Amino acid sequence: MPSGAEIGDVVVVFNGAVVPHLLRRTQENSKERWEIIGECWIDGIMDGEAMQMGQLVERTFEIC
Numbered sequence: 001m002p003s004g005a006e007i008g009d010v011v012v013v014f015n016g017a018v019v020p021h022l023l024r025r026t027q028e029n030s031k032e033r034w035e036i037i038g039e040c041w042i043d044g045i046m047d048g049e050a051m052q053m054g055q056l057v058e059r060t061f062e063i064c
Helices: none
Strands: 010-012 022-026 032-039
Touching: none
Parallel strands: none
Antiparallel strands: 010 022, 022 032
């Protein structure tokens, strides 16, 4: 995990990305937005493996 990881951060796999990323929820003008904390290594979901798991939830994130 990135050195700045905190409890409550979310691991996401962006479509087409080779590695997962860590996001942190922020609020700006009462809108839910997300900050990219950094790339992370999680055994079993690297190099597209997560896309083959079949348990993913597709979601749109507004990154600030």
